[in-house]
């Protein structure tokens with residue numbers, strides 16, 4: 001299954017961690033369609049098709065040309081029969097009837113709508129769907145439902161959270177996080193991770209990784225940050241999860257396993273005057289009207305011990321598909337186990353340490369990929 005193919009002198013590996021995938025996507029029409037199917041298969045818990053179309057989409061994202069006929073994908077990994085059929089429909093008819101059917105499907109539409117609320121996952125969405133609920137209004141009006149604190153925040157700030165976070169808003173959030181963290185620990189390293197580190201101009205949230213070189217001072221940090229934000233009235237919601245990490249634990253086998261670092265899922269109140277979008281005049285006009293002068297923004301803060309920082313950085317930079325393939329590659333090609341905390345060599349029975357991402361790629365025998373080349 002590790003067959004490769006040459007395209008214009010570029011070797012195409014079945015592993016995303018052996019492909020340079022930038023944000024320049026020549027096949028967006030196809031990959032958007034595949035991703036709708038992935039989402040639908042995810043909702044229906046069809047893991048096999050989920051993987052198949054996810055891998056195919058990721059594959060097409062790395063191509064340096066636009067696929068115009070099915071033949072163009074000949075010999076590429078992950079182009080199975082199902083994938084080829086959909087590709088053919090889109091290339092020949094301009095659209096796929098199967099994708100169209102999904103977009104019109106009542107179950108897909110409802111689950112998509114429900115899961116768009118912060119705090120609402122598949123399980124809850126399914127429950128609401130089976131109760132006959134179809135709109136967010138119906139959910140909000142239903143007296144029999146008890147919403148979690150997270151879901152209540154999700155509905156309260158729905159309009160802000162559904163609109164994507166711009167790079168300028170991410171920068172404003174970064175300022176707030178850095179200001180507060182550096183007030184407490186000037187030596188702390190605060191790194192923007194997730195999609196924005198991969199060069200995306202918009203995202204659904206802003207992800208941060210925090211560490212403190214050469215000390216164990218990081219344990220209290222997040223608590224202090226939260227206390228400060230509370231007094232500044234900047235915290236609209238937060239959920240602090242304490243670390244359950246143990247140094248001796250082997251890396252997780254599960255590809256999508258959550259990590260054990262201390263973290264905080266928060267909704268931050270970001271004032272528009274802090275957002276430098278090059279339209280200062282306009283924001284002033286807004287402020288004089290009765291509109292609110294802030295936006296609710298989802299922020300993830302993760303705190304790691306310094307020795308695990310490189311692994312956490314690699315794990316939190318994504319993309320999800322890239323991470324999956326990186327772990328799959330470690331397991332199947334190197335007999336190693338990789339997760340957000342560590343890399344373990346099963347043959348030598350030792351943990352391999354790393355001070356930066358380059359060292360992790362090197363342990364795995366992989367060419368280094370810059371964050372903006374990990375948009376698989």
Ligand code: TTP
Pocket residue numbers: 193194195196200202203204205206207257258259315316317318319320323340
């Ligand atoms: P996300 O913020 O979900 O995704 P993203 O930043 O790539 O895209 P978006 O613009 O939609 O925000 O997650 C970022 C990375 O962090 C992703 O590769 C998965 C990883 N991650 C973990 O490793 N552990 C976790 O507990 C979570 C929630 C994410």
Ligand code: MN
Pocket residue numbers: 194195196203204205206207
């Ligand atoms: Mn993100």
Ligand code: MN
Pocket residue numbers: 204
């Ligand atoms: Mn996301």
Ligand code: MN
Pocket residue numbers: 194205206207300
């Ligand atoms: Mn996130």
